[in-house]
Amino acid sequence: MGLLQLLKGQFLCHLLIFYVFLVSGLLVNLLQLCTLPLWALNRQLARRINCRLGYCISSQMVALLEWWSGTECTLYTDPESYPRYGKENAIVILNHNFEIDFLCGWTFCERFGVLGTSKVMAKKELAYVPLIGWMWYFQEIVFCKRKWEEDRRTVAKSLQNLRDYPENFWFLLFCEGTRFTEKKHKISMEVAESKGLPKLKHHLLPRTKGFCVTVQNLRGTVTAVYDSTLNFRNKETPTLRGVLSGKKYHADLYVRRIPLDSVPEDEAECAAWLHKLYQEKDTFQEGYTQTGRFPGPVVNLPRQPWALLNWLFWAVLVLGPLILLLLQLLQTGSTLTVLCSLAVCIAVSGAVHWMIGQTEINRASSYGNKQAPLNNN
Ligand SMILES: CC/C=C\C/C=C\C/C=C\C/C=C\C/C=C\C/C=C\CCC(=O)SCCNC(=O)CCNC(=O)[C@H](O)C(C)(C)COP(=O)(O)OP(=O)(O)OC[C@H]1O[C@@H](n2cnc3c(N)ncnc32)[C@H](O)[C@@H]1OP(=O)(O)O
Numbered sequence: 054m055g056l057l058q059l060l061k062g063q064f065l066c067h068l069l070i071f072y073v074f075l076v077s078g079l080l081v082n083l084l085q086l087c088t089l090p091l092w093a094l095n096r097q098l099a100r101r102i103n104c105r106l107g108y109c110i111s112s113q114m115v116a117l118l119e120w121w122s123g124t125e126c127t128l129y130t131d132p133e134s135y136p137r138y139g140k141e142n143a144i145v146i147l148n149h150n151f152e153i154d155f156l157c158g159w160t161f162c163e164r165f166g167v168l169g170t171s172k173v174m175a176k177k178e179l180a181y182v183p184l185i186g187w188m189w190y191f192q193e194i195v196f197c198k199r200k201w202e203e204d205r206r207t208v209a210k211s212l213q214n215l216r217d218y219p220e221n222f223w224f225l226l227f228c229e230g231t232r233f234t235e236k237k238h239k240i241s242m243e244v245a246e247s248k249g250l251p252k253l254k255h256h257l258l259p260r261t262k263g264f265c266v267t268v269q270n271l272r273g274t275v276t277a278v279y280d281s282t283l284n285f286r287n288k289e290t291p292t293l294r295g296v297l298s299g300k301k302y303h304a305d306l307y308v309r310r311i312p313l314d315s316v317p318e319d320e321a322e323c324a325a326w327l328h329k330l331y332q333e334k335d336t337f338q339e340g341y342t343q344t345g346r347f348p349g350p351v352v353n354l355p356r357q358p359w360a361l362l363n364w365l366f367w368a369v370l371v372l373g374p375l376i377l378l379l380l381q382l383l384q385t386g387s388t389l390t391v392l393c394s395l396a397v398c399i400a401v402s403g404a405v406h407w408m409i410g411q412t413e414i415n416r417a418s419s420y421g422n423k424q425a426p427l428n429n430n
């Protein structure tokens with residue numbers, strides 16, 4: 054093991070990375086808060102500023118994946134569709150099997166220049182995650198409670214807001230609604246059976262309402278659906294803790310561009326269209342399991358330096374004062390101040406632990422663990 058690899062496993066390094074993330078993230082959140090009056094004066098400018106501020110936070114996680122862990126991301130897609138990526142508004146549909154799938158999604162956003170504007174239909178609980186959740190508020194992320202009676206109005210309203218968004222965006226939907234577990238899979242396949250739908254091997258049965266309401270509200274704004282299927286080489290199950298410890302993974306993403314015009318307008322037909330899409334996705338996953346690759350040619354997509362440069366900028370800005378403070382502490386600090394500093398370190402590492410915990414499947418919600426009543430329209 055090289056020295057660098059040894060360093061990457063050290064707790065102190067993790068603490069420093071998280072310190073930069075935490076302090077810069079709080080500064081960015083504060084700047085975002087300062088843009089509040091601007092929303093009333095010039096909404097489009099406020100949005101553009103918040104995209105860039107949000108980028109300062111999310112790209113740190115991308116830098117962690119691309120530059121710290123060295124994870125490689127390979128894109129399988131049709132070369133004719135490729136030039137459109139990042140140059141149009143799109144709804145992205147992704148399987149939800151991995152703890153870092155959102156991070157791989159962000160990496161692709163970064164490579165196509167839409168990281169700052171990337172959107173997702175996220176569970177409401179994530180709105181309260183410090184830094185990321187707060188940043189999302191200013192990025193006009195669509196939150197749902199996964200209770201259709203409550204979501205149908207709020208989700209449609211948030212989607213309507215995106216209709217005059219000033220920059221190209223990708224709107225991510227994990228239609229399965231929750232991460233894949235064996236138990237959730239078994240239950241959702243019982244639902245599939247009761248609805249007379251074919252069983253899926255690698256996916257949960259998709260929840261169709263969020264997709265249909267998205268298509269309804271973003272028709273005319275979004276031009277395509279990017280049907281994306283993610284998998285990792287060597288049957289790896291990547292984790293954010295692994296990434297933080299410098300473990301290198303290899304992600305493969307298969308993307309099909311489907312013009313939005315070919316998605317039916319009628320709700321029942323739209324739902325049936327989505328079920329059929331998931332049956333096809335299941336075939337691609339099965340193919341990957343058998344052959345270790347997706348169909349279609351590979352597009353070479355090198356990582357960009359911007360995420361790393363952004364991290365270096367914030368590191369210089371916030372680590373400088375920390376080093377000065379620590380030196381002062383060593384020279385003049387009483388036992389009490391040294392103990393207080395230790396307590397701060399422990400609090401910071403507790404915060405890391407809690408935030409990373411949000412990504413862990415073994416701490417996933419119980420959503421999908423029991424059959425919701427059928428026909429809850
Ligand atoms: C070129 C490169 C391309 C791509 C790059 C890839 C990606 C990059 C893109 C963007 C990146 C952006 C951001 C990423 C960063 C971070 C994201 C991180 C995390 C956020 C993700 C989440 O939080 S996921 C959870 C929240 N989201 C969702 O749930 C969305 C999907 N859900 C829905 O659509 C739901 O319908 C709903 C939420 C709108 C409403 O929920 P509710 O529970 O009320 O659902 P339903 O009404 O749909 O449920 C009842 C129907 O479901 C049937 N049923 C009952 N039990 C089950 C069961 N166990 N399993 C399946 N189905 C079940 C029931 O029969 C009802 O059926 P109907 O036929 O009546 O609908």
Ligand SMILES: CCCCCCCCCCCCCCCC(=O)OC[C@@H](O)COP(=O)(O)O
Pocket residue numbers: 070071074113114117152155176179182185227230231232233405408409411412416417418419420
């Ligand atoms: C650069 C330093 C990085 C330090 C680590 C910071 C960690 C912050 C991570 C917080 C990001 C949280 C995003 C989690 C997304 C996610 O995976 O949500 C799951 C939901 O879809 C479904 O939830 P569930 O029903 O529970 O499966």
